[in-house]
Structures are given as structure tokens and as C-alpha cells.
Amino acid sequence: MDISEIIIAGDTPGIEWRLPVFRFKGTSAEAPRTYIQAALHANELPGTALLHFLLEKLRRADQDGAILGDITIVPQANPIGSAQSHFGELQGRFDLGSRTNFNRDFPLITLGERASLLEDLNRHSAVDRLKRHLLHMALGAELALDLHCDDEGLQYAYIDEAFWPEAADLAAALDMKAVFLSDGESSAFEEAVGYAWKHESEGDRKATLPGRLSVTVELRGTRDVYPELAGKDAEGLFRFLVGRGVVAGARSELPAFAGRAVPLDNIEMVRAPEAGAILFHRDIGDSVEAGDLLATIVSRPGMADGMVEVRAPQDGLIVTRVSTRFARRQADLMKIACAESSRAARKPGALEA
Structure with missing residues (x-):
């Protein structure tokens, strides 16, 4: 195993960021190369904890000569976000300097343009240089996993339809309860990787990508950081990794993926109709029917008409829920995976900002 650091100079004098990278050299040129990162949203730490334990397993496999495909791991992919605290709260989702989501605005390039990501880096901001380094590493692999988490949530993933149903093995291995089939229309990290693979050269576009996988894994909620999990x-x-031939070992039979796989158009983004305190009546993992009471919003405390009901728009599975208990008007409350398309209009791309 090799451990190195990528140094990213800050945008003000005297500042620099260090990005530790762990690399394992594979023994087989035919084995898939793998890239895994965590905490691109710096306050989402279940993935960092997972990779700490996975690296120990990979070190032992390396000592046994069992690493077949090259593996690159970045356990804390966003040192810039890790340093952003506001009144004692880690602010890891949005860059406070530019107000952009750390998981948006990745360059959408063809695979043949990969080398250009690291050219003339000084003309880019520190955040954009970080993004270019991460994308450059991922595009050197066939399997790219970006580990995130939700606020409160089940285990689920965003997977481009180009990788489904081949990616059901990952969903089964991580005991996911749902898969959101994305449309590949955003500039998030996993979709930027998929975009480059689909467009290996100018004018070329592939609809399916057998043997490849770029995925955002949502490892439950922000507070689900425990050694057991x-x-x-x-x-x-x-x-x-063993099943995909990245690591040598006995391949145990994975159970079939038993969760729900639904397109993003089938995700009901339940929002608060008024601002106020949130009183949830249903929890993540609950199956609900159309009209079921999901929450009440205490919009005018003490008033006879001071509570507003929020009901399920259709049948489905509650996959996520916000952890805050105060909502602004039209703030997201839940994501519900449904069998039918939502009636709410949705722009192509990510569900959230």
C-alpha cells in the first residue's frame, strides 16, 4: 500500500490543503480498477468510518497478495469543507466562499480529455482544483464509488440507469433498501464520471456501460456513525470487490436485491406548506398509503388553527427524513419512493441543491 498527499494551495496566502490518498497496486491487468471516496460533503462521515475499516481489510489482502485490480481510496475527500465551521457547526455541504455545493459543478468532459483536468491548475480556485483532482483519479478506474449519507435515511443509492441492473450486486452487498435510478443530467461527481465514460470521445455517446459503475451511496443518516455499522x-x-474480481477470495453468494428501484421521477419530495415546528407521525422505513398523515407543522403556536397537516401524495416507502425540527416554507421534509411518477414537476438532474 502506498500513501501519498495531494497538496492544494489555498486562495489566500499561507493556506494549503492536504488530501491523503491510499493506493493498492493490483497484480492483474484484467481486473477492474476501483476508486472510492468519502466525505465530499465534509460533514457526512459514515463513509469515512466505513473506509477506515475497509482499508484494514485491504491491507491484509495486500499482504496476502490478493489485490487483483488497482484500488485508490480517499477517506476524507474534502479538507476544505472539513475546515468550515460556523458558530461551532461543521458546514461541509456548501463552500462558504462561493456558496456552491461541493458535489456540483464537476467538469463534464469526454474521457479523452481526462489529462486536461490537471493542466494549468493555477487558473482555478482551490475548490475547483480539488474537484479536478478527484475526478481525474476516478476516471482512471472502472468502478467509482462516492460515499455520502442523508439527514435521516435508509441505506440507498443514486445509480445512473446506464449501470442498472448490473449494479444490483452493490445494492445487495450493502443491504440497500432502495435505489434511485438517476438520469445522468447533473454535474454531481458520480454523474460527471458517468458522463465521461458515456462520451469517450467527441460525438460519441454510450447508453450502457457494462463492467463499469459510478454511484453515489447514501449510508443512512449523518448520525449513523458507529463501529458496528x-x-x-x-x-x-x-x-x-471480491464479487467484481477486484480482490481475490471466496465469492459468497449475495442475496438478490430486495429493495425498491425507482426512477427519480417516482420520488415524492414532500415539502412543508408552512414554516414552523415539525411533528413527524411517520418514520423512515415506513410504507405509507396515499392520504396518510406524515407530519403536522405547528405554524402558529397556541392558535386554534395553528397546525397544518402534511399527507402522503401517493403510496410509497419513506426513504429519508430531515433531522431538523423546524421547517421553512417549502423546505424538504421527506423523500418517498413510489411505484408511480410524482405529479410534481421536476427538472432534470439532482433532487436537491
Whole structure:
């Protein structure tokens, strides 16, 4: 195993950021190359904990000569976001300097333009240089996993339709309860990787990408950072790597993926109709029917008409829920995976900003 650091100079004098990168050299040129990162949203730490345990497994496999495909791991992919605290709260989702989401605005390039990502870096901001380094590493692999988490959530993933249903093995290995089939229309990291693979050269576009996978894995919620969960997820991810031939080992039979796989158009983004305190009546993992009471918003405390009901727009599975208990008007409350398309209009791309 090789450990190195990518140095990213800050945008003000005297500042620099260090990005540790762990690399394992594979012994087989035919084995898939793998790139895994965590905490691109710096305050989402279940993936960092998972990779801590996975790296121990990979070190042992390396000592046994069992690493077949090159593996690159970045356990904390956003040192810039890790340093952003506001009144004691880590602000890891948005760059405070530019107000942009750390997981948006990745360059959409062809695979043949990969080398250009690291050319003339000084003309880019520190955040954009970070993004270019991360994307450059991922495009050197066939399997790219970006580990995130939701606010409160089940285990699920965003997977481009180009990788489905082949990616069901990852969903099964990590015991996911749902898969959101994305349309590849955003500039998020996993979709930028998929975009380059689909467009290997100018004018070329592939609809399917057998043998490849770029995915955003949502490892439950922000507070689900426990050794038991991280160890379980690390074991599942290790089984996935063995199953894909990245690591040599006995391939245990994975159960079939038993969760829901639905397109983004079938995700009901339940929002607060008024501002106020949130009183949830249903939890993540609950199956609900159209009209079920999901939450009430205490919009005018003490008034006879001071509560507003929020009901399920259609049948489905509650996959996520916000952890805050105060909502602004039209703030997101839940994501519900449904069998039918939502009636709410949705722009192509990511569900959230």
C-alpha cells in the first residue's frame, strides 16, 4: 500500500490543503480498477468510518497478495469543507466562499480529455482544483464509488440507469433498501464520471456501460456513525470487490436485491406548506398509503388553527427524513419512493441543491 498527499494551495496566502490518498497496486491487468471516496460533503462521515475499516481489510489482502485490480481510496475527500465551521457547526455541504455545493459543478468532459483536468491548475480556485483532482483519479478506474449519507435515511443509492441492473450486486452487498435510478443530467461527481465514460470521445455517446459503475451511496443518516455499522458496511463493500474480481477470495453468494428501484421521477419530495415546528407521525422505513398523515407543522403556536397537516401524495416507502425540527416554507421534509411518477414537476438532474 502506498500513501501519498495531494497538496492544494489555498486562495489566500499561507493556506494549503492536504488530501491523503491510499493506493493498492493490483497484480492483474484484467481486473477492474476501483476508486472510492468519502466525505465530499465534509460533514457526512459514515463513509469515512466505513473506509477506515475497509482499508484494514485491504491491507491484509495486500499482504496476502490478493489485490487483483488497482484500488485508490480517499477517506476524507474534502479538507476544505472539513475546515468550515460556523458558530461551532461543521458546514461541509456548501463552500462558504462561493456558496456552491461541493458535489456540483464537476467538469463534464469526454474521457479523452481526462489529462486536461490537471493542466494549468493555477487558473482555478482551490475548490475547483480539488474537484479536478478527484475526478481525474476516478476516471482512471472502472468502478467509482462516492460515499455520502442523508439527514435521516435508509441505506440507498443514486445509480445512473446506464449501470442498472448490473449494479444490483452493490445494492445487495450493502443491504440497500432502495435505489434511485438517476438520469445522468447533473454535474454531481458520480454523474460527471458517468458522463465521461458515456462520451469517450467527441460525438460519441454510450447508453450502457457494462463492467463499469459510478454511484453515489447514501449510508443512512449523518448520525449513523458507529463501529458496528461501519464494520458491517465495510464487510459488504469488501464482498462486492471480491464479487467484481477486484480482490481475490471466496465469492459468497449475495442475496438478490430486495429493495425498491425507482426512477427519480417516482420520488415524492414532500415539502412543508408552512414554516414552523415539525411533528413527524411517520418514520423512515415506513410504507405509507396515499392520504396518510406524515407530519403536522405547528405554524402558529397556541392558535386554534395553528397546525397544518402534511399527507402522503401517493403510496410509497419513506426513504429519508430531515433531522431538523423546524421547517421553512417549502423546505424538504421527506423523500418517498413510489411505484408511480410524482405529479410534481421536476427538472432534470439532482433532487436537491
